[in-house]
Amino acid sequence: MVRAARAAGKEAPVSVALTKEQRQEFTAEARRRGLGVSTTIRTLAVERTNELRAQRQRERARRWQTERMRALADRIDAGEVNEASQEEIDAVFTAAEAEDRHRRRSAATA
Numbered sequence: 091m092v093r094a095a096r097a098a099g100k101e102a103p104v105s106v107a108l109t110k111e112q113r114q115e116f117t118a119e120a121r122r123r124g125l126g127v128s129t130t131i132r133t134l135a136v137e138r139t140n141e142l143r144a145q146r147q148r149e150r151a152r153r154w155q156t157e158r159m160r161a162l163a164d165r166i167d168a169g170e171v172n173e174a175s176q177e178e179i180d181a182v183f184t185a186a187e188a189e190d191r192h193r194r195r196s197a198a199t200a
Contacts, residue, residue: 106131 120130165171
C-alpha cells in the first residue's frame with residue numbers, strides 16, 4: 091500500500107547497487123553540484139535521458155532528410171526536377187517570412 095503522505099505523482103524510490111568507486115564518483119559530483127547524492131544521481135539520470143532523446147530525434151531527422159535528399163537526387167537524375175535559381179529560393183523565404191509576420195500581427199491583435 092502506498093502511503094497517503096507521498097506527494098501526488100511520486101513513485102516509490104528505486105534502489106541501484108553501486109560499486110565503491112561509483113559511489114565515490116557520485117559523491118564527488120554531488121559535492122561539485124552542491125546537492126545530495128540521491129538528487130545528483132537523479133539529476134544525472136534525467137540529463138542523460140534528455141541527451142539520449144535528443145540524439146534519437148537528430149538521428150531520425152538525419153535519416154528522414156537523407157531519404158528526401160536521395161529521392162530528390164533520383165528525380166533530378168531522371169530529369170523530373172530542374173535546378174532552382176537563387177532568386178526562386180529567396181522568393182520562397184521572403185514569402186514565408188511575410189506570412190510569419192502576418193500571423194504574428196494577427197495573433198497580437200486577437
